[in-house]
Amino acid sequence: MKIAIVTFAIFLLAVVMSMIGRGGGNFYVPVLIAAGASMNMAATSAQLILMTTALVATFVFHRFKTVDWKLALVIDPPTDIMAFAGGYFGHYFAGGYLKFLFAVLLVIAAFLMLKPVKEHVNDDNRRFGYWNRSFGGYDYRVNLWMVIPITALVGFFAGMLGISGGSFKIPLMVLACGVPMKIAIGTSSAMVAVTALMGLTGHGIAGDFNPIWVVPLACMAGLGGLIGGKISVKTEPLRLKKIFAYTTLAAAVFMAVNSILTR
Numbered sequence: 001m002k003i004a005i006v007t008f009a010i011f012l013l014a015v016v017m018s019m020i021g022r023g024g025g026n027f028y029v030p031v032l033i034a035a036g037a038s039m040n041m042a043a044t045s046a047q048l049i050l051m052t053t054a055l056v057a058t059f060v061f062h063r064f065k066t067v068d069w070k071l072a073l074v075i076d077p078p079t080d081i082m083a084f085a086g087g088y089f090g091h092y093f094a095g096g097y098l099k100f101l102f103a104v105l106l107v108i109a110a111f112l113m114l115k116p117v118k119e120h121v122n123d124d125n126r127r128f129g130y131w132n133r134s135f136g137g138y139d140y141r142v143n144l145w146m147v148i149p150i151t152a153l154v155g156f157f158a159g160m161l162g163i164s165g166g167s168f169k170i171p172l173m174v175l176a177c178g179v180p181m182k183i184a185i186g187t188s189s190a191m192v193a194v195t196a197l198m199g200l201t202g203h204g205i206a207g208d209f210n211p212i213w214v215v216p217l218a219c220m221a222g223l224g225g226l227i228g229g230k231i232s233v234k235t236e237p238l239r240l241k242k243i244f245a246y247t248t249l250a251a252a253v254f255m256a257v258n259s260i261l262t263r
Contacts, residue, residue, distance in 0.1 A: 003216075006035045010049060010217045014224025018057035019232040020244060021185030022166035022192065027247070028221075029102065029162050030254050037213070039098050040091060040203070043162030045214035047087070047200035050162075052218040053225035054193035058186070060229030066186030068135045071179070075147050076191040079155030079165060080198045086159030087202020093160070099259035102161045106252035109167035113245035115175070140178035147176060159199030166192050167248070185232065 013027045028049050032042035061067050090098065131142040150172055151165075158165035166188045173179040173187065203209060 002035055006031060007217055007220050011220045011224045014049070014053045014221040015228040015231070016244075018053055018189065018225040018228030019235065020166075021057075021170055021188035021232075022244075027251055030251050033099075033255075039096075040206075041210060041213070043090060043098070043160070044087075044200065044203035044209050045217065046162035047159075047196045047203060048209075048214050048218045049221045050196035051193050051200060052222040053228075054189045054196060056222045056225035057229035057232075058189045058193055060226065060233065061186035061189055064186075064233045065136055066182050066233070067190050068133070068179070068183050068187045069190070071133060071135070071142065071173075071183075072187050072190050074131070074144075075142070075151050076194060078148055078152035079158070079169075079191065079195050082152045082155035083159030083165075083195045083198040084202045086156040086161075087199040087204075088159075088206055090160035090203065091206035096259045098161060099255045101157070102163070103252040103256035103259065105157060105161070105163070106167070106248050106255065109171075110245045110248040110252065112168065112171035112175075113248065114242065115171065136180075136183055138180045138183060140180070142177040142179075147172060155195055155198075158195055159202055162199065162203075165195050189229075 009031050010028060013031070017027065028046040029039075029042045032045055033039065037045065058067060129143070129145045131144060133140055133142055151169065154165045154168045154172075157163070169188050169191060170181075170184045173184040174181060179187070200209070
């Protein structure tokens with residue numbers, strides 16, 4: 001009965017998370033912990049679920065031309081490298097501390113999602129470290145000085161904690177780079193899939209992976225990602241921002257309480 005409930009919860013989360021370009025690790029991890037998994041096992045399992053959900057959703061977004069592959073190829077490699085490191089070294093940290101850190105990051109992510117954003121265009125002032133990019137009928141300017149270090153840091157914690165990094169990458173792309181929300185969601189999905197793969201690899205080398213536990217959940221998450229991606233291209237993502245931010249805060253409270261009770 002517990003497995004059926006967890007599987008259904010993962011499916012629903014995959015649908016919602018893929019709609020807004022986030023893998024959903026900040027929700028998958030609490031669900032898996034509530035089902036009895038350890039923090040390290042939950043983080044590892046969440047990486048495979050994240051990868052499956054994001055990969056399926058990416059195919060849908062690519063079909064509708066909302067994935068800026070060049071942008072992803074520029075800003076994602078630092079995330080992926082650090083996700084591997086985070087996945088490997090996460091094995092050496094106590095689960096209670098990881099849960100508390102996880103909760104803090106969720107609070108930050110929630111407030112970023114609540115922050116009003118303006119989609120703006122680039123200008124003709126070409127400076128080193130600033131990339132004027134045109135894609136899908138939009139113009140935007142990528143501040144590489146800000147984006148690269150932040151995505152690397154996000155990758156480390158994403159790999160360590162089993163989260164997607166989309167919680168931070170989407171606000172970063174929109175706030176710092178002026179990337180339209182529609183493009184940010186599609187591009188984030190592609191980056192989430194690769195980041196999750198690197199985090200999963202790091203955890204797997206550390207010995208935290210249990211395929212019997214997670215493969216059935218990943219399959220249901222893949223179906224959820226397909227459905228969510230199709231809904232997303234027909235829905236205004238901004239309408240989901242407040243709901244998502246509040247549910248992220250709820251997940252943060254759960255993880256903070258759980259970290260205190262399990263110490």
